[in-house]
Amino acid sequence: MRALDALSLKNLKVALDADGIATVTLSRAEKRNALNAETVDELIDLFTAIPRAGVKAVVLRAEGTHFCAGLDLVEHLEADRTPAEFMHICLRWHEAFNKMEYSGVPIIAALKGAVVGGGLELASAVHVRVADHSTYFALPEGTRGLFTGGGATIRVADLVGKARMIDMMLTGRIYKGEEAVSVGLCQYLVEDSEAKAMELARAAASHPPLTNFAICSAISHMQNMSALDAAYAESVVAGIVNTQKDARGRLAAFADKSGARIRPE
Ligand code: 1HE
Secondary structure: OHHHHOOOOOOEEEEEOOOOEEEEEEOOHHHOOOEOHHHHHHHHHHHHHHHHOOOOEEEEEEOOOOOEOOEOHHHHHHHOOOHHHHHHHHHHHHHHHHHHHOOOOOEEEEOOOEEEOHHHHHHOOOOEEEEOOOOEEEOOHHHHOOOOOOOHHHHHHHHHOHHHHHHHHHHOOOEEHHHHHHHOOOOEEOOOHHHHHHHHHHHHHOOOHHHHHHHHHHHHHHHOOOHHHHHHHHHHHHHHHOOOHHHHHHHHHHHOOOOOOOOOO
C-alpha cells in the first residue's frame, strides 16, 4: 500500500483491503463529482500507481447521490481557456482514462444518479459498469454548446454505437434502467450498485493477476489493431498467459474433477 499512501489526493479517496481490492471514491460530492483539472491529475497519479501497488481489482464509486456530472463547467467558464489550453486539458483526460482502460487491473464502477458528459466518459473507461435504479446516462454536451473531449467518440460510440451516440448528443436523450442495459451503457442493473461492484471485484480478483492483465489490457489493445495483427497478438498473449504456473493448479483441479464445472445454476 506504500505507493498509494504516498499520493496526495484531495478529490479522490483510496482504500485498499486485505484482499487487494482498492476502493477509489470520487469525493467532490458538493460539486456532484464534476471533474476539474485537479481531479483529472489525481486520477492520472492514482491509476499510474495502482498497477504497481499489488492491487487485484478496483471498485470506483462516488460520494453523494450522483456518480459524476462531467467536466467542471464553472472552472471551464472561469478559466476562459484558449483552444490550446483546452486541448491539453483533454489530453490529460485521455491520459487518465487510458491508464484506467489499459491498466491490466480490473476496474468495476458502482454507478448512481447522473453519469453524464465527462462522467460517462469516465465510466466508459472502466471494465464493468454496474448501475442502480437511480442511475441515468446522458451526453449533454450539445445542450451546453460543447463537444466531448474525454474519449466519448471512441468509448461511448464503442458501447452504444455511432447512431445512438449522435442521438444522445443531438437530442439530449437520457437512458436509464433496463433500456440502459439493453443499449450497452451498463452491464448490470441492481438495487445496490456498490455491493454488486464489490462482489464482481472479488470474483475478478480471484483470478491469477496475469490473466486479468490480459483481459483488462490486451482486449483493448487488440480492438485498435487489424484483425490480422490482433490474431497474432492474441496468440502471443495466450502463449504467455496460458502457460503460466499459476494456471497449472486450476487445470489439475479440472482434470482430477475437484475443479468447478461451468453450469448455469
Ligand atoms: C457543477 C457541475 C459541473 C454540478 N461543473 N459544477 N455536465 C453537465 O452538463 C451536467 C451539469 N450538472 C447538472 O446537470 C446537475 O448539477 C446534476 C443533475 C448533475 C445534479 O443536480 P443537483 O440539483 O443535485 O445539483 P446542482 O444544484 O445543479 O449542483 C450542485 C453544485 O454542484 C453546484 O455548485 P454550487 O457551488 O452552486 O453549490 C453546481 O454548480 C455544481 N455542479 N455539476 C461544475 N458539471 C472533456 S469534455 C466533457 C464535456 C462535458 O462533460 S459536458 C457535460 C457537463
